[in-house]
Amino acid sequence: xxxxxxxxxxxxxxxxxxxxxxxxxxxxAAPAPSAATDNRFDMTIVGEQRCFSADGLPDHPIGEFxxxxxxxxxxxxxxxxxxxxxxxxxxxxTPIRGTMGIAINGVQFRPxxxxxxxPSSRRGHSPSGDENWSVDIHGAPGKLGLDFNNAxxxxxxxxxxxGIATHLLDRxxxxxxxxxxxxxxxxxxxxxxxxxxVLKTGTRRSGPGGTYDGTYNEDFEYIGGVDASGRSLLxxxxxxxxxxxxxxxxxxxxxxxxxxxxxxxxxxFNKANHRVEDDQEGTGRTNRIHRRxxx
Numbered sequence: 001x002x003x004x005x006x007x008x009x010x011x012x013x014x015x016x017x018x019x020x021x022x023x024x025x026x027x028x029a030a031p032a033p034s035a036a037t038d039n040r041f042d043m044t045i046v047g048e049q050r051c052f053s054a055d056g057l058p059d060h061p062i063g064e065f066x067x068x069x070x071x072x073x074x075x076x077x078x079x080x081x082x083x084x085x086x087x088x089x090x091x092x093x094t095p096i097r098g099t100m101g102i103a104i105n106g107v108q109f110r111p112x113x114x115x116x117x118x119p120s121s122r123r124g125h126s127p128s129g130d131e132n133w134s135v136d137i138h139g140a141p142g143k144l145g146l147d148f149n150n151a152x153x154x155x156x157x158x159x160x161x162x163g164i165a166t167h168l169l170d171r172x173x174x175x176x177x178x179x180x181x182x183x184x185x186x187x188x189x190x191x192x193x194x195x196x197x198v199l200k201t202g203t204r205r206s207g208p209g210g211t212y213d214g215t216y217n218e219d220f221e222y223i224g225g226v227d228a229s230g231r232s233l234l235x236x237x238x239x240x241x242x243x244x245x246x247x248x249x250x251x252x253x254x255x256x257x258x259x260x261x262x263x264x265x266x267x268x269f270n271k272a273n274h275r276v277e278d279d280q281e282g283t284g285r286t287n288r289i290h291r292r293x294x295x
Contacts, residue, residue, distance in 0.1 A: 041106035049082040049266075050179060054106025058159055060167035063147025065159075070145025075157025079106065081268035087183035087246075093237060094182075094261045099269050101180035101248070101258075103161060104172055107151070109186070109250075110160040111257035113137050113144065117208045117216065124208070132218065133207040137162050138256060139214035150256075163256040164188050175242075177250065181269025182261045184239070185247040193240055195251045196224040196233035220254050237262050 039059035044051050056077030065074055081102065101109045113136070118129030125135045137144050145152045150163030168177040169188065178186040197220045200212040204219075212219040222236045234240045237260040239248045248258045261270070 039105060041104075043104075045085060046082065048085050050085045050183065051082040052079065052102050052106065052179075054079045054102070056106060056108065056158055056160075058107050058149070058151070058165075058167075059105045059171070060149065060165070062149060062151065062159065063145075065145070065147075065153045067145050069142040070152045072153035072155055073157060074153050074159045077156075077158055079108070081266070083179055083181060083266045083269070084183035084264065087263045089246075089262060090182070090264045094265050094270060096259050096261065097270055099160075099181065100261070101178050101186050101269070103165070103168055103178040103186075104176065105168065107165075108158065108160045109162075109178060109257050110154075110158075111162060111255065111259055113140070115140065119208075130207055133204075133216045134218065135215065136217045136219075136254070138254070139216065139219070161257065164250045164252070180248050180258065180261055180263070182263030182265045184261075184263055185242075185245075186250060186258075187242060187247050188250045189242075190252065193249050193251065194227050194231070194233050195238060195253050195255065196235065197222050197254045199254070214254070217259075235262070236260065 038055070039057045040053075040055040041059070042053045044053075054077070056079050057074065062074070066072055079102075096111060098112075099108045099110050103109065113134070114127045115123075115125035115135030116127065116129030116131050117133035117135075118124065118126040120126075121129065125140075137146065146162060149161065149165035149167065151159055151161045151165060153159050164177070169175070175187040175189045176185055177188050180186055199214055200219055200221050203209065203211050207218075208216070214220070224233055224235070226232055232240065234249060234251070237248065238251060238255055238258040239246055239262055241247075242249075246262075248261075250257055
């Protein structure tokens with residue numbers, strides 16, 4: 001099957017249904033480091049699936065939580081999810097609402113927030129704000145308490161990544177840092193690849209007004225094409241070619257972590273919530289990620 005053509009415009013649904021963060025003061029600086037936590041992570045091949053079991057705790061030092069930008073403490077999770085062992089392209093792309101993928105240490109990649117422009121909120125955004133203007137965590141003042149791993153903590157205690165954590169490269173010994181919900185690999189290669197997204201020029205014609213400055217996802221647009229050296233830019237989902245195979249890349253610029261997936265997505269992924277729920281379908285395993293809301 002040929003890979004579906006990706007549209008050249010940002011899909012509004014990509015940022016709808018994302019999970020909320022708790023009201024809190026804005027952080028002035030990145031949280032101070034704390035010691036690594038107990039980490040449990042297993043990856044196994046079960047039939048035609050690649051399956052992961054994890055407690056969601058990082059295996060590296062993290063920032064101090066709670067902190068001024070994030071009021072939540074890290075707590076163990078019970079994560080059991082699977083993805084296709086052999087990824088298959090889908091006919092259409094899938095916007096991400098919650099978990100995009102899982103890192104090689106069991107920590108999840110969750111690129112979105114649930115902050116929308118809200119002039120009535122003291123922070124200028126809230127979960128009940130204008131859904132046409134959604135806050136990007138990397139453009140938010142204080143980055144909502146992100147630590148030096150580009151991670152912070154959701155309300156349920158879920159520590160999760162919003163960008164690259166360099167420790168993953170040390171653990172992997174290569175550019176492989178995780179697997180997406182459709183089974184394709186996630187890699188980080190620095191400036192070797194370039195995102196096809198750019199910051200718009202000019203001023204916003206609605207909502208918050210003012211200059212496009214990266215505070216909102218809608219401040220960016222996908223242009224695609226090639227870079228100055230003639231290399232193809234990544235597709236709309238931050239995917240591209242690596243040694244003849246399609247993979248996703250975490251980048252140092254927007255969108256950082258893929259906001260959509262091009263393959264057939266496992267039912268275990270792309271949930272707005274992320275705590276494992278009870279097995280109510282008689283499948284013999286609990287495989288959904290976190291019921292309680294968190295960003």
